[in-house]
Amino acid sequence: MAPALSPSTARVLGTLIREGPTSRMQLARMTGLTPGGITRAISPLVDSGLVRETAARPAGGRGRPATALEVQADRELQVGVKVTATGLVAVLCDLRCRVLAEHHEELRGQDPPTVLEQVAELVRRWCREHPRVRRAGLSLSGDVDPSTGQVGYSPFLGWRDLPVGRLLAGMVDVPVVVENDVRALLTGEHMAGTGAGAHSLAMVTIGAGIGCALLLEGRVVHGSHGVLGEIGHVLADSAGPRCHCGNVGCVEALAGEAAVLEQMAGRGHPGLTVPEVVAMARAGSADAREVLAGAGRAIGIGLATLANLFGPAVIVLTGEAVGGPDGDYDVMAPSVREEFARRAFGSAADCELVLRPLTFTDWARGAAACAVAALLTSRAWNGEAAG
Numbered sequence: 122m123a124p125a126l127s128p129s130t131a132r133v134l135g136t137l138i139r140e141g142p143t144s145r146m147q148l149a150r151m152t153g154l155t156p157g158g159i160t161r162a163i164s165p166l167v168d169s170g171l172v173r174e175t176a177a178r179p180a181g182g183r184g185r186p187a188t189a190l191e192v193q194a195d196r197e198l199q200v201g202v203k204v205t206a207t208g209l210v211a212v213l214c215d216l217r218c219r220v221l222a223e224h225h226e227e228l229r230g231q232d233p234p235t236v237l238e239q240v241a242e243l244v245r246r247w248c249r250e251h252p253r254v255r256r257a258g259l260s261l262s263g264d265v266d267p268s269t270g271q272v273g274y275s276p277f278l279g280w281r282d283l284p285v286g287r288l289l290a291g292m293v294d295v296p297v298v299v300e301n302d303v304r305a306l307l308t309g310e311h312m313a314g315t316g317a318g319a320h321s322l323a324m325v326t327i328g329a330g331i332g333c334a335l336l337l338e339g340r341v342v343h344g345s346h347g348v349l350g351e352i353g354h355v356l357a358d359s360a361g362p363r364c365h366c367g368n369v370g371c372v373e374a375l376a377g378e379a380a381v382l383e384q385m386a387g388r389g390h391p392g393l394t395v396p397e398v399v400a401m402a403r404a405g406s407a408d409a410r411e412v413l414a415g416a417g418r419a420i421g422i423g424l425a426t427l428a429n430l431f432g433p434a435v436i437v438l439t440g441e442a443v444g445g446p447d448g449d450y451d452v453m454a455p456s457v458r459e460e461f462a463r464r465a466f467g468s469a470a471d472c473e474l475v476l477r478p479l480t481f482t483d484w485a486r487g488a489a490a491c492a493v494a495a496l497l498t499s500r501a502w503n504g505e506a507a508g
């Protein structure tokens with residue numbers, strides 16, 4: 122595999138990946154490098170064909186066309202795979218995280234050898250069909266250490282203490298990086314989505330559990346003990362219901378999927394799904410509206426806590442109760458925003474809240490983005506330092 126990029130070269134390549142065609146002057150401003158530094162940083166990228174000069178006008182540029190530098194994004198491809206409890210979603214992406222192909226399949230089982238063989242078969246097939254595949258990223262829920270590829274605990278799959286990176290790397294011919302799925306989603310959004318290029322960004326996912334990942338000062342943070350940003354277990358109501366963590370009144374105990382469905386059952390509406398509760402609310406059901414508003418207020422408290430502690434520029438909130446694939450997050454959004462505005466302290470309230478649905482494709486693209494990010498940061502591949 123190619124030697125690790127120098128820090129300046131990685132910074133320039135990362136900027137070009139996020140920004141698209143960019144002039145040398147803009148690059149110097151964005152990276153803080155001198156013009157001479159830009160020339161030195163670019164040189165190995167041009168030599169290897171990863172970057173070329175174009176006559177195209179930079180995006181948003183005015184006046185006469187300037188020479189721009191542009192990543193040849195299709196020269197190196199990556200496979201991204203997101204594993205859920207029941208299936209896997211895979212994408213083939215270029216260096217700018219544009220999705221070129223997509224594949225979904227059911228898991229044949231949940232035990233590690235079966236799942237990893239299924240992932241490896243797909244990676245091997247795409248490597249055969251697309252000789253430019255250079256690396257692969259795998260994302261799954263739970264406690265994942267990307268520096269070692271070790272999965273401490275993945276509750277949906279029931280995996281514990283498993284060297285997933287090393288095992289998968291032994292089954293395929295490209296370097297592999299393994300990451301927690303919410304951090305992977307955040308990485309993808311930072312590289313090519315809503316929060317592209319943001320200095321600080323948080324991703325919050327509402328589903329069976331409440332997931333949170335943070336990017337501060339340009340870097341995804343991992344925490345010292347594998348736990349960080351657990352806003353699902355922030356106290357939202359000291360008189361609230363018991364949480365599965367053993368405490369009372371956590372955000373997750375009020376706003377998680379199970380909590381919403383239990384509250385609906387308690388009001389005489391058993392056996393629903395979250396999209397059905399949203400549909401009921403929209404059709405005028407007072408019970409559904411109250412339950413979702415209560416969940417929204419709890420989430421608003423969690424998000425305000427996040428903004429007060431870390432001050433991200435943008436928080437992206439996603440999940441089924443927030444919005445289905447059609448972007449219908451009208452029901453919960455007002456109570457999330459009201460509570461957030463009430464609790465965010467001072468200018469922390471300036472944090473932009475983006476409520477938007479993200480698809481399984483976005484999650485898989487996040488895994489591919491982790492592979493690109495590992496190229497840029499010389500982060501570990503398969504548990505071994507790159508380079």
Ligand SMILES: [Zn+2]
Pocket residue numbers: 353354364365366367368371373374
């Ligand atoms: Zn809890």
